[in-house]
Amino acid sequence: MSILSTEQVGHSFNDKWLFKELHFGLQKGDRIALVGINGTGKSTLLKLLAEVFPPEEGKIVKEKGIRIGYLPQEPDFSGLNTINDFIYSADNEQQQLIKQYEELIDSPTVDENKLAIITDQLTALNAWEYEYNIKTILNRLQISNFDQKIDSLSGGQKKRLSLAKLLIDEPDIYILDEPTNHLDIETIEWLEKLLTTGQKTVLTVSHDRYFLDNICTEIRELDKAKVHLYKGNYAYFLEKKAEREYNDAIQAEKARNLLRRELEWMRRQPQARGTKSKSRIDAYYALEEKSKGPRAHDKVELSVKVSRQGSKILELNNVSKSFDGHTFIDNFSYIFKKGDRIGLAGKNGTGKSTFLNLLTGTLSPDAGTVDIGETTKFGYYRQGGLNFDSGDRVLDIVKNVAEYIKMANGDTLTASQLLTLFLFPPEKQFGMVSKLSGGEKKRLQLMRVLMANPNFLILDEPSNDLDIDTLNVLEDFLINYPGILILVSHDRYLIDKLTEQLFIFDGAGDVTIYNGNYADYKAEQELKLKEEKSIDKTTKESPTTTGQSNKKKLSFKEQFEYDTIEKEIEVLEKSIIEKTDLLNNTTEHEALTEISNEIQNLQKELDKKSDRWIELSEYI
The missing domain is CATH 3.40.50.300 (P-loop containing nucleotide triphosphate hydrolases)
Structure with a gap:
């Protein structure tokens, strides 16, 4: 039924x-x-x-x-001020108690009596597991500053916030x-x-x-x-x-x-x-x-010409890059060769964008050299999207690059003809770019990148807002693309189909070169984790009799502290990653100093919490 x-x-x-x-x-x-x-x-x-x-x-x-929980493509937060206002529903007793509890423990002076009352209420409602689930969801979706204004969030942050709320509401x-x-x-x-x-x-x-x-x-x-x-x-x-x-x-x-x-x-x-x-x-x-x-469905046609590529493409020699004492790339070397198809892997904030900016010369390394070959021509599809003026027409965006474009088969097309191949009919060509949908803007941006005939193609999250049919055409084009390909994507299917090698960033300066695609890497990591768990289980199952008898047990209060510290450590780690990512995208000197100080304070707090966690974990 x-x-x-x-x-x-x-x-x-x-x-x-x-x-x-x-x-x-x-x-x-x-x-x-x-x-x-x-x-x-x-x-x-x-x-x-x-x-x-x-x-x-x-x-x-x-x-x-x-x-019914509904996640739209573009969430609407009308009438809401902060993240806190959105996350915790006014008509949900458990969520309101959790909100009060979080505000209390975050305040400089904790009202112990009020905290005890709310703690008892949460216990009576069996809400501690619910509180833990909420924190897990928010941490996973990189939401930590609950006082942040919703208007200040990016489109991606708003989408994650909307998803977090839906998952919390179950x-x-x-x-x-x-x-x-x-x-x-x-x-x-x-x-x-x-x-x-x-x-x-x-x-x-x-x-x-x-x-x-x-x-x-x-x-x-x-x-x-x-x-x-x-x-x-x-x-x-x-x-x-x-x-x-x-x-x-x-x-x-x-x-x-x-x-x-x-x-x-x-x-x-x-x-x-x-x-x-x-x-x-x-x-x-x-x-x-x-x-x-x-x-018969209309399809985008991708067949632009690729510039000739010489024997020397791009060489990284002992390259390092840091921001305010935090090293993202440390002493990394690689010589790019013809046919390279590389995927970049690693959590957000581990240095992937910094690496791409080093390759293209947007950033200079702190140490080492980036040597670009004379015939190397970059095509960089950025995650940020198109830059355009409100009065720009679609046709103008293309004509600003070239009036005529050479295709792979030798044909020469006008800007208008090329737009038609990319499913922009004449009525859209003379319309404003601002009127295009998100997917159409991405398609136009991709077209602009390809029409410059690059032989070194960098794609940063190309699958966002593209439908599956357009993605299939893009994949077919990239499979036969004769130049160098570097791909950053959350789409595992795209990574597996198009790459043969991974550069894995750990966020602490180490970049590991892995021969294989993401499916190979994931399978290897899961096998390694399984073996480690097996060894750990064997160790735990054979303790000494003396160790068992002398081991101290945590009190209820210590157990509660242990569980709370685990969650607090997760929040601090997420905050450090977010601040580091913000640091990488900031150029103003005063802002750099302020963010750097915040990271240092967060790190000190993290070290303190970690030491206490280790102390308590001795008795678990």
């Missing part, structure tokens, strides 16, 4: 019907991915099911008492629109485990194919206003979709042959178009529709 469903739902956009008389149901425990090309109405359907707005036709039906149904955008790989893997734990009901739209494979038990494709069901993960969907389209093509060819005969009848029998022939006439028009077959 469905706990959330549509009944004869229809909805239009810009006077065009996205779907009519649509039935879509969710049962408890379903984990469903909604897929389809851009413009089919996937996000609109999610909003209808989440009751963001009502459908133009039909209705949404849900089981009584069902709570709804009955999770409706997620591109949940993996702005998350690093480790956080995506954590989110996968969270969503597949327990009998959660999940409906998601995502371009991340590994994410879909790992969490979904069913794929539903929205195509031509109809929903096609595939029981299985994304890989199964691709296989069965190909079979369906093949069968549809065969049926369409049969329909076309029959249509020719029916067309002759329609032409010969003008007098027969009365009441008695109406059914056959209706059948003719139905046959005409069927004969059209599967729709």
Whole structure:
């Protein structure tokens, strides 16, 4: 039985019907991915099911008492001031108590009596585990400054904040629109485990194919206003979709042959178009529709020319780079060679962006040299997006680079012709860049990078806001790209398919070169962790009798302190990473000094907490 469903739902956009008389149901425990090309109405359907707005036709039906959690692509925080205002719901007693508890322990002078009362209340409500879960979610999503103004957050921070709130609230149904955008790989893997734990009901739209494979038990494709069901993960969907389209093509060819005969009848029998022939006439028009077959989707075409590359490409010799005493790259050397396809791995704030800026000359190393070959031509697709003036037209953005572009096959295209290949029709070419969607801006930015004919291509998070179809075309182009490729991406599928080597950043200066892709590296790390746990378990299972009898046990208060310190250490570590990342992107001298002092104070506090944790852990 469905706990959330549509009944004869229809909805239009810009006077065009996205779907009519649509039935879509969710049962408890379903984990469903909604897929389809851009413009089919996937996000609109999610909003209808989440009751963001009502459908133009039909209705949404849900089981009584069902709570829906909805993650939009662009969260709205209207009427909210700080992160605290958003995270802790006013109507949730546990969350309000936790908020008061956090504010008390963070205050310079702690009211011990009030703290004792709230502690007792939290214990009575069995809320300590809930409090721990909240802290885990916030730490994982890099949210630590609860007094920060929401208006000051970046788009990625707002998306993570919205996801954190949804996970904290633990709804009955999770409706997620591109949940993996702005998350690093480790956080995506954590989110996968969270969503597949327990009998959660999940409906998601995502371009991340590994994410879909790992969490979904069913794929539903929205195509031509109809929903096609595939029981299985994304890989199964691709296989069965190909079979369906093949069968549809065969049926369409049969329909076309029959249509020719029916067309002759329609032409010969003008007098027969009365009441008695109406059914056959209706059948003719139905046959005409069927004969059209599967729709041929428009596709981006990537085939630009690559500049000639000499024998010397790029050489890093004992390169080091630090910011205010913190070393991100220490004595690293590498000689780039033809055919290199390298992925950069490591948590946020470990030095990947610093490394890219060193390669391209935006930053200078503190020690060592970066020697760039004379024929090396960089193409740098940055995560930040396009820089444009509010009055810039789409065509102007391209013409600013070149009026004519040489393609791989030798053809010369005008800027307008190239835009058409990248799915920008004339009406969009003369429109303002500010009117483009996020995905269209990313596509335009990618086009600008490629049209400069680079032979050393750097892509920093290229998959954000691109649909799966465009990603597939990008992958096909990059597989055959003859130049050097460096890829930074949270999309594990993209990393696995396009890279053969990893540079792994640990954030403390060490950059490890790993021969293989991310799947190889992950499997090796999991095996290593399993072996370490096995050794640790063996050691713990064979203590000396004397050690067992003399071991002190923690009091209730010490145990509580131990558990609290663990959480506080996690928060401090996250804060240091965030401050370090901010430091890397700051050029103003006063701000650099201030942030550096903050990092030093945080580090001192971390050392103090760590020492106490080690002391207490002796008795665990």
